[in-house]
Amino acid sequence: MKFKCILNGWAPNVKAQAEELNSFMNSFLGNGANPASTILFYANHEDRHSLPGLVPTECAEFVRIDRCQPETILEALQRIEDKEDTSLYLFPAGFAGAELAVRWAFRQKGSSLVQVEQVAPREGCLIAKKKAYADHVLAAFRLTRQPFCISPANGSVDRLPIAARDNLQIIEHDLTGLREDAFARDSQRIPAEQAKDLGAGKFLVVGGRGLGSKEHVKQLKDVAAAMGAEFGISRPVALNAWGPMQWLIGVSGTIARPDVCIAAGVSGAAAFYAGIEKSKIIIAINSDPQARIIKAADVAIIDDYKTVMDELLKILKPIKPAI
Numbered sequence: 001m002k003f004k005c006i007l008n009g010w011a012p013n014v015k016a017q018a019e020e021l022n023s024f025m026n027s028f029l030g031n032g033a034n035p036a037s038t039i040l041f042y043a044n045h046e047d048r049h050s051l052p053g054l055v056p057t058e059c060a061e062f063v064r065i066d067r068c069q070p071e072t073i074l075e076a077l078q079r080i081e082d083k084e085d086t087s088l089y090l091f092p093a094g095f096a097g098a099e100l101a102v103r104w105a106f107r108q109k110g111s112s113l114v115q116v117e118q119v120a121p122r123e124g125c126l127i128a129k130k131k132a133y134a135d136h137v138l139a140a141f142r143l144t145r146q147p148f149c150i151s152p153a154n155g156s157v158d159r160l161p162i163a164a165r166d167n168l169q170i171i172e173h174d175l176t177g178l179r180e181d182a183f184a185r186d187s188q189r190i191p192a193e194q195a196k197d198l199g200a201g202k203f204l205v206v207g208g209r210g211l212g213s214k215e216h217v218k219q220l221k222d223v224a225a226a227m228g229a230e231f232g233i234s235r236p237v238a239l240n241a242w243g244p245m246q247w248l249i250g251v252s253g254t255i256a257r258p259d260v261c262i263a264a265g266v267s268g269a270a271a272f273y274a275g276i277e278k279s280k281i282i283i284a285i286n287s288d289p290q291a292r293i294i295k296a297a298d299v300a301i302i303d304d305y306k307t308v309m310d311e312l313l314k315i316l317k318p319i320k321p322a323i
């Protein structure tokens with residue numbers, strides 16, 4: 001698997017980044033079967049002499065640019081790598097490297113993964129591992145669309161000093177004068193929806209995969225709001241992007257302690273149940289009488305959750321005054 005390390009000589013910690021990539025490469029890609037080179041961006045002629053000491057591979061391309069913005073680097077990469085057959089790009093750890101990895105993968109129609117702990121090339125794919133669920137598990141991802149663009153997790157490997165190379169093969173590019181960044185002229189930060197303290201509410205409605213769609217999740221949330229209840233979701237609902245992660249109930253999200261919890265369309269898996277078991281009363285609505293939640297609940301309703309919610313809404317509708 002042909003791979004390239006991408007380094008930005010503008011970065012104040014470029015030496016540390018180079019040593020980390022050197023270590024990452026040696027730990028997971030260093031069996032000699034993987035031809036490798038480094039693309040190193042820099043600004044001034046004065047910096048040029050120090051670049052060879054930052055190269056962790058046998059070959060290097062030194063690229064002079066006059067702005068260190070991500071857009072300039074991506075544009076320069078596009079020009080250099082136009083007809084390249086690189087399978088794997090290794091970007092530095094940290095925010096800047098992660099941003100480049102994701103945006104380069106998008107441009108190249110490849111796949112990206114950031115905060116990666118380990119990689120292992122396989123025939124036609126890359127297995128990459130990263131921590132997930134508040135670092136409780138090391139999840140393995142199978143990337144299949146090349147090029148693979150990876151940014152390691154900070155501290156995933158110890159730094160490995162770069163050995164001096166007499167026979168370093170260097171290609172030089174001068175790409176100063178690339179057009180000015182056109183990507184972002186103005187930016188505005190829009191705060192994400194404030195994470196609510198779900199655990200604090202007295203009344204909680206939780207929707208699971210049984211709801212079947214994003215639209216149904218929204219409807220159930222509206223019902224919860226009409227009842228004055230907080231709203232939460234199970235993990236498959238969050239992973240399907242039917243609702244945001246901050247609504248997640250369970251070991252990976254909020255452990256709630258409401259007086260009353262209505263769980264609709266959830267099976268009651270242990271990792272979820274831990275998030276509601278401290279409720280004073282659990283009401284489960286599930287169409288499957290064998291569902292685990294039915295046995296664990298104080299009140300069990302065996303039915304389509306929608307039928308039950310529709311009936312609830314009727315009760316909640318304000319009674320029209322008689323004329």
Ligand SMILES: Cc1cc2nc3c(=O)[nH]c(=O)nc-3n(C[C@H](O)[C@H](O)[C@H](O)COP(=O)(O)OP(=O)(O)OC[C@H]3O[C@@H](n4cnc5c(N)ncnc54)[C@H](O)[C@@H]3O)c2cc1C
Nearest residue numbers: 208209210234235250251252265266267271272287288305
């Ligand atoms: C390390 C780890 C951490 C995890 N952390 C969490 C966590 O924090 N939170 C979490 O939720 N999960 C977590 N999980 C996942 C968890 O194990 C379950 O996979 C998940 O809770 C199942 O979600 P669910 O009940 O919505 O879906 P399912 O298990 O698919 O259940 C759907 C239920 O809906 C019922 N249903 C279907 N249609 C209807 C209908 N029309 N009306 C009524 N009922 C219907 C079905 O009978 C079924 O019981 C974790 C797993 C792991 C490995």
